Amino acid sequence: KQEVTQIPAALSVPEGENLVLNCSFTDSAIYNLQWFRQDPGKGLTSLLLIQSSQREQTSGRLNASLDKSSGRSTLYIAASQPGDSATYLCAVNSGYSTLTFGKGTMLLVSP
């Protein structure tokens, strides 16, 4: 059974810092990995999707990497802003179209 772990559970940084969120998964036989953002009381917004054959994806200030063999992914946020404050969820698709989620990292960026 796939298990996804996210570290740290919470992170507080001053505005402008570069930061890294970590995600690990137990079964490396994955189809893809998706990073989401969730604001309090809201739904999930897809940030980046990495297919199993890819090593990284970039969107603006976000860069996600995938090392399938070691069961790890990282989400790098450059020059953080207060508007980046949210919970970031990592989810792994191990096939059959279903996702296994981590519990998320709650990020607070202070002005």
Add this chain to the structure above:
Amino acid sequence: DAMVIQNPRYQVTQFGKPVTLSCSQTLNHNVMYWYQQKSSQAPKLLFHYYDKDFNNEADTPDNFQSRRPNTSFCFLDIRSPGLGDAAMYLCATSSPLSYEQYFGPGTRLTVT
């Protein structure tokens, strides 16, 4: 814009009173999902449809049912809500090409 829509955004129901949550999509995706998310927890998959084929997760309580009358619409029925069913319910769809999932804004269910 193509999107996933959930109605209502907030639903209050009484203990034991049946409730239906709805989801619609304009993405024309063939796979639709229902997740339950409790406070500070990861979303938990309840069931999903691949076209009209229904797939129930093994640990989804019988109290939860679903209907998908057509490609665009999917419903979550909770037959006898308990206090433990209070949660955010998220609907999602996925692209048949990339399997990227797209989520709606969620329905916050309160059980009194």
